[in-house]
Amino acid sequence: ETERVLLGHGSGGRLSAELIDEVLLPGLGAAAPGGPLEDAAVVTLAGSDLVLSTDAYVVDPLFFPGGDIGVLAVHGTVNDLAMRAAMPIALTVAYIVEEGLPIEDLRRVAASVGAAAVAAGVPVVTGDTKVVGKGAADRLFVITAGLGRRLPGAAPTAAGARPGDAVLISGPIGCHGITVLSTREGLGFEADVASDTRPLHRLVADMVDAGGLNLHTLRDLTRGGLASALNEIAAASKVGIEIEESALPVPEPVRAACEMLGLDPAYVANEGCLVAFVAPGAAEAVLAAMRSTPEGAEAVRIGVVHDHGPVLVRTAVGSRRVLDMLLGEQLPRIC
Amino acid sequence: ETERVLLGHGSGGRLSAELIDEVLLPGLGAAAPGGPLEDAAVVTLAGSDLVLSTDAYVVDPLFFPGGDIGVLAVHGTVNDLAMRAAMPIALTVAYIVEEGLPIEDLRRVAASVGAAAVAAGVPVVTGDTKVVGKGAADRLFVITAGLGRRLPGAAPTAAGARPGDAVLISGPIGCHGITVLSTREGLGFEADVASDTRPLHRLVADMVDAGGLNLHTLRDLTRGGLASALNEIAAASKVGIEIEESALPVPEPVRAACEMLGLDPAYVANEGCLVAFVAPGAAEAVLAAMRSTPEGAEAVRIGVVHDHGPVLVRTAVGSRRVLDMLLGEQLPRIC
Ligand SMILES: Nc1ncnc2c1ncn2[C@@H]1O[C@H](COP(=O)(O)OP(=O)(O)OP(=O)(O)O)[C@@H](O)[C@H]1O
Ligand SMILES: Nc1ncnc2c1ncn2[C@@H]1O[C@H](COP(=O)(O)OP(=O)(O)OP(=O)(O)O)[C@@H](O)[C@H]1O
Ligand SMILES: [Mg+2]
Ligand SMILES: [Mg+2]
Ligand SMILES: [Mg+2]
Ligand SMILES: [Mg+2]
Ligand SMILES: [Mg+2]
Ligand SMILES: [Mg+2]
Structure with a gap:
């Protein structure tokens, strides 16, 4: 029987970790020389510690009390940078839109992205927009990536916890x-x-x-x-x-x-x-x-x-x- | 009548440009202070010109002679960086997977991403994986973002063409x-x-x-x-x-x-x-x-x-x- 991706593979739980460790990371092979990746990665360049992160947002519904998919996409990437003690320098945003989405919904999401980015003090510097046919996506997916710079004198990492902490x-x-x-x-x-x-x-x-x-x-x-x-x-x-x-x-x-x-x-x-x-x-x-x-x-x-x-x-x-x-x-x- | 997104809004043609100029950019507002964005954006940091780019890939079919969605996602982002005379430093990759995709297809795509990144000489430093229910996406979408550094002594831009060129x-x-x-x-x-x-x-x-x-x-x-x-x-x-x-x-x-x-x-x-x-x-x-x-x-x-x-x-x-x-x-x- 063909092994197939299950909903649970996207849960952030054990199945997610298995998919990443047994399928996605081995696929990357030598392109991911350090082994398991962190949610945000440190890239050292000319003495300054740069940090990169990405997340895709597929939340259903698009709008809910307290926010929407655009706000999440900005905050999520800002926060994954912050977990490496990095302050955001620039964001990218990509939309995958299902044909037939009301333009007004897209306008609201773009305005949320803009407002959340301004409030976080980070510009959106480049973007991408793709449209797929009806039924090929569920309304709207938003994908952000972020570049940050690590604050000096801090280096938090998932592997850093010590007994007694x-x-x-x-x-x-x-x-x-x-x-x-x-x-x-x-x-x-x-x-x-x-x-x-x-x-x-x-x-x-x-x-x-x-x-x-x-x-x-x-x-x-x-x-x-x-x-x-x-x-x-x-x-x-x-x-x-x-x-x-x-x-x-x-x-x-x-x-x-x-x-x-x-x-x-x-x-x-x-x-x-x-x-x-x-x-x-x-x-x-x-x-x-x-x-x-x-x-x-x-x-x-x-x-x-x-x-x-x-x-x-x-x-x-x-x-x-x-x-x-x-x-x-x-x-x-x-x- | 509700204005809706059409397939043509994703064509890269006039409708695409209209959607970006009249809906997406005005939404960003002060988060995009320089007006229209380029395919890859220059971010100046501590004297070195960094360049950021992103693209979402929704190609159908996933595999075709000469490549697949994973190869495209690496080359496309490397190329948008290159169009600003930037050499790639690091990539991020995000997958949106439809429930039911054969794991083998995901493995092949991840291996293509890895092989293309190695061939281009750029590491994949962080990623994200989301799964949506059957019918909420068409098999697999791949979204990459890239960080590059501009070569000294070059500054190509879409606005740079001059009479006689x-x-x-x-x-x-x-x-x-x-x-x-x-x-x-x-x-x-x-x-x-x-x-x-x-x-x-x-x-x-x-x-x-x-x-x-x-x-x-x-x-x-x-x-x-x-x-x-x-x-x-x-x-x-x-x-x-x-x-x-x-x-x-x-x-x-x-x-x-x-x-x-x-x-x-x-x-x-x-x-x-x-x-x-x-x-x-x-x-x-x-x-x-x-x-x-x-x-x-x-x-x-x-x-x-x-x-x-x-x-x-x-x-x-x-x-x-x-x-x-x-x-x-x-x-x-x-x-
Ligand atoms: N496709 C992938 N290839 C390689 N590594 C991946 C991939 N997807 C996720 N990862 C890695 O797996 C780890 C867990 O990712 P996950 O997305 O669960 O973290 P997160 O972004 O903090 O959570 P969330 O996505 O819920 O905000 C991260 O370190 C990430 O870099
Ligand atoms: N959602 C968006 N918000 C703001 N600007 C956008 C958005 N989507 C695209 N743009 C901008 O519109 C311009 C055209 O983008 P487009 O994706 O067509 O270029 P490209 O990446 O070179 O082409 P392709 O996506 O076919 O590879 C780019 O400068 C891009 O930054
Ligand atoms: Mg996250
Ligand atoms: Mg996180
Ligand atoms: Mg593009
Ligand atoms: Mg492109
Ligand atoms: Mg281009
Ligand atoms: Mg994530």
Whole structure:
């Protein structure tokens, strides 16, 4: 039987990682000499550390409370640059449009891209626009790439977490995923919750000021939610992680929606939230710096790094459970 | 009635230009402070001219004689960088995959991306993979972005053509478009012709050596073919252009296919062919440099720039006709 791509291969979970590690990376071969790629890559040129990143956006619906596909596409790429402590210099934007899309929708998305880029302080310098026939795409896909420059004195990487590091989170989780799902399915939760999409580079700049090289790892929580991000970091850094369930900031509407839908908020997507792994001596200073920014006003410490073991959650009653990586899709087309 | 996106809006012709100028660029607003964007944008950083470019690939079929969607995605972005006299430093690649695509197809495309990148001497430094449900995309779309560095002593731009400039072309036209169309429709011409997809940056490096700042404009001939490229350059440079029909290198199988299909080879897509606008005193030296490379072995002079007027073709019998920009689509999903 022919092996085929499944929806779960796009989840950001275990199937995604398998597809990348067993199909896409081996395909690249010598074109990716360093092995597994990071979400944003450092390219050293004439003494300045440049950073490149790309993401494709296929969110359904195109418009939802708190944002739209254009805003996501700008913030997502700005944020993947920021996770390498890079400030954005320039963005590119490509559209794949299905024939028949109302021009007004495209106009709204382009205006969102423009407004989000201006707000993030980064120009859009070049673009591309392709149109495919009816039924060959679902309305509109937006793909951004970004060039950034790394701040001096910081070098966070997915492989940088160390035993003893404090695990900090910049704000509440689950808002984006619940908003998109609820809007798509008409569940009504979107009256009480909106996407958290926002650029995180200014927050990161303040964290770098406070923490410098003590900022070991930064990661924005996207498709696979907090659980996938923690598992990816644990694997890349070869460490264990322990999280306090009671410390996790889950807004009440997200908690209610997750209960009704049978979802775990730790797996729900976010678009404006990061985790930071920080050397213990610098954790308080970094947390204070985060709390003094609008994006990090609700930042809290949620856990600690162990020298080995799985990603564990300690519940309120003191028991521990493993917070595993999902195999496949929790919610398709969430970003 | 709702205005809607038409297939022709993706043609690279007049409708494409209208969509970009009237919808997409006004949307970007202050995020695109310099007005119309170029295919690759120069970003000045710490004294070195960096260049960024992006293109989305939606070609149908995915595989065809001479290449596939992965090869195109690498060459297309390398070539848009090269048109600004930039050598590629790093690429990003994003896939949008339709659920159900055979994994083997994805493996082949990833291997093509890898092999093409290695052959062009550029690493793929980061990527993204999204999956959408059956019917929400047509098999596979590939989106690349590229970072390059401009060679010193060259600054070609679409607005740089000057009256008196020689118009040079690097090789035969029409092969890519006829190959893809014929493969898709099962017309049989693909037995005699293959896509011309190839990287052009090494050719450009030799041209820069020979011509330097006398290289006023470089343009690769993609979707809209030679005719669209010449019209875009004429508009951006505010000049007229006159081409000798008899000088146009049209391979015999392309000529035969175009006659049977009622196509004009000047509008058929290419993926490995460029036009150069060169100050008259440097034209012979640049042409000689082109001819000494594999990519430019069949380079010829095809015309001259006038100080105003349309893009004209002088036919063998001495009459002149206007080579206009097509309104919409000649061949959809050709790249
Ligand atoms: N097609 C690909 N080829 C090579 N590497 C890839 C490909 N797609 C993804 N990757 C790599 O896999 C890792 C995980 O990518 P992923 O897209 O899940 O991260 P992300 O961009 O932070 O998340 P999201 O896309 O949800 O915003 C990244 O380091 C990325 O560079
Ligand atoms: N969505 C967009 N927003 C802003 N500018 C755009 C957009 N799409 C295209 N452009 C600009 O329009 C111009 C023409 O783009 P086009 O894609 O036709 O050029 P190309 O990449 O050389 O051709 P091809 O895509 O056929 O390879 C470019 O300068 C590009 O930057
Ligand atoms: Mg991302
Ligand atoms: Mg990320
Ligand atoms: Mg393009
Ligand atoms: Mg191009
Ligand atoms: Mg081009
Ligand atoms: Mg990604």
